[in-house]
Amino acid sequence: MKTIIKTNFVKNLAFAALALISVSAFAQEEEETPKFSFSGSVDAYYRTNLTAPNGEDAIAPGSSFANLDGFALGMANIIGAYEGEKVGFVADLVFGPRGTDAIFASPMYSATGDIVNQLYVYWNVSDAVTLTFGNFNTFLGYEVISPVANFNYSTSYLFSYGPFSHTGLKADFDLGSDWSAMLAVMNPTDLTELNGTGDYAVGAQLGYSGQFLNFLYSQGGFEVDYTGGFDVSEDFFLGINAAHFSQEDDGGSFTGVALYPQLATSENFTIGLRGEYFMTGDFFGDAAGIGSDADGDGSVFAVTLTGSATIGDLILKPEIRLDSSAEDAFIDNDMDPTGSLASVLFAAIYSF
Template identity: 85%
Template sequence: MKTIINTNFGKNLAIAIFSMLSISVFAQEEEETSKFSFSGSVDAYYRANLTAPNDEDAIAPGSSFANLPGFSLGMANLVAAYEGEKVGFVADLVFGPRGTDAVFASPMYSMTGDIINQLYVYWNVSDAVTLTFGNFNTFLGYEVISPVANFNYSTSYLFSYGPFSHTGLKADFDLGSDWSAMLAVMNPTDLTEFNPTGDYAVGAQLGYSGQFLNFVYSQSSYEIDFTGGFDLSEDFFLGINAAHFSADDNAGSFSGVALYPQYAVSETFSLGLRGEYFMAGDFFGSEITGVGADDSGDGSVLALTLTGSATIGDLILKPEIRLDSSSEDSFIDNDLAPTKSLASVLFAAIYSF
């Protein structure tokens, strides 16, 4: 009897130890798994012209994305990430018209169906230094590719004519007292899959308390950009973006400024206005379509975009009205006559997870 009791005790003890070990291993696995995250968004929209046709003669503002007529697709964005204590990665994939535009239809590998928006690894060398290697979205500008992070659904000319993404190595520095800096060596602008030229671009950023001065030099061209914003009150925010681009050998230039006043009407609804003035000239030897280019390729546009943003759980609804007014006859009216202005409306639905 004693032997049986001891045997049962031994079995129970072994089971208890095994259970504790299993729980410990499971907890460790769960802790490790929790470092992985999966997020993304899907979006669709409806766009129509008020002062121009909406049939086969339909035109749109000369900025990126949200330019298709009628009921149209944005993109599906899937982001897998791992965040370790020192190292991690981000794999950001895009599908749909907005995604295709964002990666320029992957010009080097378009036949393979390349859909990479971002793909990079990083190393937190210390509390003050992080190294990032791979393909990452640009650090210039107020707006981004993902519609979740933009207040306005349609995008600005400044965003559209600046770079979307870079591939290379960058180092971010936390300088303390709200100061930060970044230095980067990258492929030439928009060559995100590999480098076929042997040339390289350099980038730099200086930041203070949410205000950033950015610089990129690439292939005998440079762009300087300021991006920032201020909380003027608890409910009122003002965003700012200003940039200038210039290329050697009269290959083209652009300059512009955009203001983004946004007011929170309630916890679930906000109103925002983007007011932008944009000038461009003989951009790489071709006229600038949609920004008022004259016979010499120079032109300007004033674009006003009023957007409402209503939040229902993880769903965001954005009604929008936009007016583009150019220095030359860049658009057409309902009679197909040339005109300097275009008014359009848009309604977008964005779900993020």
């Protein structure tokens, strides 16, 4: 008969193996547990003109957001996200003037504008393929709707004239070796609640190591956009955005380029400049802050100097902006037409 020998060493070894298996199983279970996250931001600002009237006769650059007079509100942004092993969702809600402006084309179900900035589900089909279905912010351009993710608080003309959001189906591909690609079928630009036209837009993106070449075709309009940036040194970053849009049958066009040099002077403070040249043709030519000549063409050169100071989760941004139009698109303090506008603002952004 086989003799079974039980010793303290064997017992301890068995207990250690059992403990190791239990810890490993617990860690694996914990790692695979879906995660719910809650984040967002709140922002407000003060803005005033230096070379133009304020108050009742106040004017502003022809770009989106941060154009209100005196003490003004940005938006409250609340984002709920659920991240599973393979599937998840994002519900991104906005409240306030900036949020309402961002979803200007979808006020169908609310007299004051819808509150949905993004609302989508996704499926990680594999390590290399992700499908996203629903309403998502645009893949074009350097700047975004959220003030937390932008260095400058006011926005560029390129951002303002490009699309804000899309609703549809997109597929993201990880091609390996820092290459990526994206293909999308969507409603026409900025129609995020429903289609309503019977037309569809198509989009594509090719990326390499943080540089992206984007394409969008929507209702006879074609846009090509380059967005990227480079770490020139440990403390100095240069962002770049360039785009061209044209509408079929001489329906209008715009072309622009913007540079974003940013220098970190300390752990909590960075100073940055946005220099932008933007020109329009035909139906875009009458937009505020651009102006137009007899042929319907206009252009503007804008320089924005911004400081960004971080205090915990609070970001303070003082900013001075100079807009210079080829035509007399602005007025001065004597209410006479002029081609330039100088303004300043101070913004406070809290993110959580």
